[in-house]
Amino acid sequence: MAPRQTEWDFGLSRLSKFFAGPWSYDRTVDETISDAALGHLDEPAGEAAWAILADAVRLEQSSLSTEVITTVWMVASEGGYNLDAFGVDGRDWLRQVAAVCSEQARQADPEGASAVEPVAASEESVRAVLAAIAAVEPALTAKAATFYGHGPGEVVRVLELVAAQVDPDLGFRLLLRVLVACWLPISDAQYAQYEALGEVFGYGRFHVSDVAHQTRW
Structure with a gap:
């Protein structure tokens, strides 16, 4: 991409x-x-x-x-x-x-408006994002708290639903956002995985780096 x-x-x-x-x-x-x-x-x-x-x-x-x-x-x-x-x-x-x-x-751009088309995502990208989402559940659970009124399992479930049924790109971007919002620590290996997924989805150089500092917690 x-x-x-x-x-x-x-x-x-x-x-x-x-x-x-x-x-x-x-x-x-x-x-x-x-x-x-x-x-x-x-x-x-x-x-x-x-x-x-x-x-x-x-x-x-x-x-x-x-x-x-x-x-x-x-x-x-x-x-x-x-x-x-x-x-x-x-x-x-x-x-x-x-x-x-x-x-x-x-x-x-008055001439550029067009209908929003459904996403034609590859099964591989869906599986990769689902795996990345599932991997954060232990860290969410370890914090022993609800997250803005929702439990760790519920947070993971809704992200998985977005990735699988709407768009894995959107699901992954929301995962990165949730990592920051919930102050979750991540490993160097996870961050490397996120960088690889960011390349697959064509992200810019300052996108995945939003969570880089969380490898140091």
């Missing part, structure tokens, strides 16, 4: 960082989504918005339950924008995200 036109995290995993607790209430929800969708200065206009839009549409249109979607968001965003507390349905949230990002992508 060719490298993406960004060196950083992207899509829904990037968006979750902008809502990470304590989320800044001096910005509206739509303004915060828009901030994430602007991307970095060295990225093509509209690319960050399109990446978030694609993730949101694929997840919203998937067969996953709304409860799974809500759990994924809660853990990835570090409980910052608590959908249950605000009375927001998980699928309605994704539709809101998609609406904001769709408008930004259209403004950046």
Whole structure:
């Protein structure tokens, strides 16, 4: 796969960082989504918005339950924008995200808008991501705590569902995000595995390195 036109995290995993607790209430929800969708200065206009839009549409249109979607968001965003507390349905949230990002992508490139297609992922990539997700359950369990209201097994289960039923790329990006959100230590071997998966998915040089410091815990 060719490298993406960004060196950083992207899509829904990037968006979750902008809502990470304590989320800044001096910005509206739509303004915060828009901030994430602007991307970095060295990225093509509209690319960050399109990446978030694609993730949101694929997840919203998937067969996953709304409860799974809500759990994924809660853990990835570090409980910052608590959908249950605000009375927001998980699928309605994704539709809101998609609406904001769709408008930004259209403004950046009026001719470039196209339908979001389902992911045609290889079985090998799905298996590799599922193995990486399953491997973190002992570390989650060892922390002997719930994670933003969810147990270790539940966190692993929802990540596996995203990887297997929606997109292994998105599942892996959310795994990296959860590692940071839950302060999980990782081994050098795990980090090497993540780097290899990042190459498979065409990630930029500053993406997987988000978790590099966690090999030193």
